[in-house]
Amino acid sequence: MDITKQKQNSNPTLLKLADYEDPILRQMTEPVSFPLSKEDKQIIESMKYSIQKDQLKKVNAPWDDAAGMAANQWKINKSIFIYCPNGTSENEIEVIINPSYEPLNDPSLETLTKDATWEGCFSVPLATGNVQRFTHIRVKYQNEAGETIVKELSGWPARVWQHENDHLYGLLYNDPKAGKCTEFHQFPTKEAVEAFYLQLREERKKEYESSGVSESE
Numbered sequence: 723m724d725i726t727k728q729k730q731n732s733n734p735t736l737l738k739l740a741d742y743e744d745p746i747l748r749q750m751t752e753p754v755s756f757p758l759s760k761e762d763k764q765i766i767e768s769m770k771y772s773i774q775k776d777q778l779k780k781v782n783a784p785w786d787d788a789a790g791m792a793a794n795q796w797k798i799n800k801s802i803f804i805y806c807p808n809g810t811s812e813n814e815i816e817v818i819i820n821p822s823y824e825p826l827n828d829p830s831l832e833t834l835t836k837d838a839t840w841e842g843c844f845s846v847p848l849a850t851g852n853v854q855r856f857t858h859i860r861v862k863y864q865n866e867a868g869e870t871i872v873k874e875l876s877g878w879p880a881r882v883w884q885h886e887n888d889h890l891y892g893l894l895y896n897d898p899k900a901g902k903c904t905e906f907h908q909f910p911t912k913e914a915v916e917a918f919y920l921q922l923r924e925e926r927k928k929e930y931e932s933s934g935v936s937e938s939e
């Protein structure tokens with residue numbers, strides 16, 4: 723990295739994605755200390771910038787939009803991820819530092835529950851995996867001010883959290899050590915991935931229609 727350039731320029735930098743083979747995707751990231759160093763603040767600004775749709779396009783990202791992104795996916799060895807609880811970087815984004823999670827019982831069943839759905843990842847291009855994850859979790863992390871936050875998540879936000887949290891522990895969703903991916907498809911082109919998702923959406927729509935429930939999400 724050009725240090726001279728970095729000193730003069732406190733603006734965010736467009737970060738490049740780590741390749742699937744990059745070992746940084748398969749190792750635990752370093753914890754972040756507080757108060758944040760100048761370098762860590764710069765990294766966070768660059769992460770917030772680089773997750774935007776326009777910037778992802780510039781680095782030829784395999785997907786158009788991100789629900790979250792971990793620092794090591796940009797070759798940065800820090801325990802930080804960007805979390806988009808609404809499933810897109812266009813709305814709200816949160817900076818999550820030194821995170822962890824533990825599974826929680828489903829409140830109505832009083833037992834741990836998992837569900838499975840198809841996930842994609844910026845570090846696993848042209849592929850999708852059917853991944854089992856806990857439906858309810860309790861998360862703990864620090865925000866940019868260094869405050870420790872504990873909260874409970876369920877459903878989609880819980881899934882995104884587990885995916886991003888796993889990245890910081892060196893686990894991709896299709897890693898056998900993660901033990902959660904029950905089905906995996908590799909596609910030849912981006913169009914083939916899109917066709918697969920389109921078909922999934924249509925199947926779901928039919929299921930909703932036949933069950934008499936209208937689709938609200």
Ligand SMILES: [Zn+2]
Pocket residue numbers: 842843844845885889
């Ligand atoms: Zn990922």
